[in-house]
Amino acid sequence: MKKITVIALTILFSSCNAQKIRTMGKFDIAAFNKNKNHLNRYIDTLDNGTIIEQRESANFYEEIVKLKDSYFEKYRRYYKNGNLQLEGEYLNNDFQKGIWKEYNKKGELLEETDYDKGFEYTWEDLLEYLQKRKVDIKDTDNTTIRNENGNWRFSYIEGIYIYDIIIDGKTGKIIQDAKNEFEEGS
Structure with a gap:
């Protein structure tokens, strides 16, 4: 049993050192x-x-x-x-x-x-929220997502409306949920 423990610890420490030297x-x-x-x-x-x-x-x-x-x-x-x-x-x-x-x-x-540091409301949490709103994340022409100043900010176009939402990156609280009409030529 001691021999197995020693071998396991040797492998563990060797892999840790290998990661440092990577x-x-x-x-x-x-x-x-x-x-x-x-x-x-x-x-x-x-x-x-x-x-x-x-x-x-x-x-x-x-x-x-x-x-x-x-x-x-x-x-x-x-x-x-x-x-x-x-x-x-x-x-x-x-x-x-x-x-x-x-x-x-x-x-x-x-x-x-x-870049995830400070975001307790994670990308995965945001993704779930975006899916509930049926936001097409891959539509990069009409959807933008940013993390700025410790908050999540995303905007997207749906029909004639532009939505601009800001969510607190720590608490998940919605700070802004604006809906504006899309102006011709914007």
Whole structure:
């Protein structure tokens, strides 16, 4: 029994140390260069419906992974040497979710930022509320969702109306629920 406990503790501590040293991914520059188009982009759709888009700019490479059934996209930015610079998840460019990590050019972790911190009324709570209101979250032309100043703020168009709602990120209390008529040309 002691032997099993010692082995289990050894594995546990080894995995903890491995997480601290964590090797992060590199951007495959050669494969990207082979597959990119004239706009310095490459888009691949996997069998499971996941879309991977890669782009090159003057200063970095980007990779955006869109899972078929997820509202969020995984974002990674890489230095020109291929090492990871920044990674995290976001919703349609409206807000960043969870923990984002930033690395130096050598691949060493510089900073972690928790964008969910302070939100006791979570994304999942907000999602449930949005579904009750029948808001089409994926309709990015008519729906925006942001987390700002510790609150959730979303707006959407339904018929001739624009709804603008603010919910307290800690308590879930509705601070504003405005309904305005959509004006021609807006």
